[in-house]
Amino acid sequence: MDGTVFRSEDLPPAERFEAWQALMSQTHAPMRLTSNHAGDYQAHLRLITLGEVSMWPATYQQLVFLRTPKLIRQSDPEYCHISLVVRGGATASWRRNEATYGTYDIFTNDSSVPYEIATSDETITSIGIEVPKTQLGLPWGRAQQVLGRPISGRSGIGALLAQFVTQVTTDPTPYTTADAYRLGAVLSDLVTAVLANVTDAEPHLQPETRHRTLVLGVKAFIKRNLHDPELTPTAIAAAHYISGSHLHRLFRTEGTTVASYIRHQRLRGARHDLADRALAATPVHVIAARWGFKDHATFTRAFRAAYGTTPTDYRHEADVSAVSVG
Template sequence: MLPESTFRSSALQPGERFECWRALMSETHAPMDMRSEHAADFWVNQRNISLGEVTVYPLECHPLTFHRTAKLIRKSDPEAYHLSLVKRGTGMVTLGKETLVHSVFDYHTSDTSRSFELCTGPEPFEVIGVEIPKALIPLPPRAADQVIGKRISARDGMGALLATFLTQLAADSHSYQPADGPRLSTVLADLIASLFAGVLDADRSLTPESHRRTLTLRIKAFIRDTSDDPRLDIAAIAAAHHISVSYLHRLFRQEGDGTTVAGFLHQQRLARAHRDLSDPLRQGVPVHVIAAKRGFRHAEAFSRAFREAYGMPPAAFRKQLLAFERA
């Protein structure tokens, strides 16, 4: 499991919750002041997931205002960027003379070296936040600084890819080992840099290594989303990303985990079929129909692949699962 800490206000008396959390936030390495009209009955749930130098922090709370003042900056400045995916509610950010309202599936950004105020809307607020040192973003500092305060969507493109990564990381943090933290932080830095570069239309600012890793992540997301299409093959995947088949193979080889393009596609299809066969609501769906739905052209080939992956044919797996549930 990744190193993680949790603050849940329900563990405290209602009258103590806001001041306790406010005191904790004022003593972090990027301290902020806070105020809320719900201080008397405040609730907040926050997790801090450590990836080494990078922290991911899922947060939900009552409406409030965060304020990073010049005085607090002088007290402590870790020289980091904050980027938050809004999952629920709205937030109005004032950065210098600029004010911008963020809603669900937007990102709001801030810089620990610059004063800002974030005022959430009247409803509960939920985000998945990231604190990342500026030095880890593979972009020229002047370029990255220009992104802070701009409107960024999480609905498509790199914004959607980053949102998927953050959501899965927050949901499955227990499934990773501490040794996975540095690799996850590198992936996250590349995704944020690619998002920033897209906002600036400055892809040339990315390092070749960041380009490669980000392209590979984009390709894997594409395969996950389209694996049900029986026409999807290596050539189609390469064509969809305007690269050659040989370069596609090279990208997967450079990942270093031994997974091939065909192997990754095969894994996605098998995993989806496995979930379907495990679903009681689909127990009446014939095995060959599930196989076809998940991109397998031939039922025999599917049965053979399923047996190799899970130790028994799909029909036997379903029969065993149903017998276990009835026992």
């Protein structure tokens, strides 16, 4: 799934900026770059390919990206580009418009439109997303209404997109080719949903996109509220303005039930904490309560059924294993 990895320190200082510019032009579209640090440029990038969609988490020094009409005529891959600013800031200019972006803002642009993006003087970390326009489940004419407008990655659908790309880019799990295509489809749906939300075009989304985005939103809500012992299907359905029967149908299409999904996520979290030596002094019943289990007996039964041992024995085995490895 992972492709190019760029580390500026792997090259002589005099070659770094030229190599970085070539990589940026291949990753997104031909661009002209300038920087106050071009003589010894510092940058890291990892390209993650998900079928026709790609992501590139990167950390780099101050930079000005310039895409001109001449460069567009030279080559236009017809991409919708999304950037999540993880750290730092930038100012974008296009068609006499200008917008400023800060941490956890989402920026959108079009490879067919001239623009200039100037990052702040501090080192910036961002996650770039390249989606072919044909992959979006929304007419491009409508999606264009969003271009350049800052979108919050801290709430709503924007937060869901931010959480997804952050998790995929930091998860060391070796995904298979089939996983990559599925993740690419999910990412296309999320980008489409973000654009539709900003343009009030959600009623026009394809049913499959609306379904998958709703499932992701419900799962994210559940994970944020696992600590709440009153997290019930009724409460989840109400938070998403859907009926209980609709909620249960969503999870049936995922091959599970709402209750099973909640229990599995809580047990995963509790098992992680039980194996954490930093929490060795925390009583088992306290960990169980933190993950939303109403009583110790219920937690113990569920843990034994899932993992074939009691929470106390699992903690002891994990501690013994850690000591022997150490």
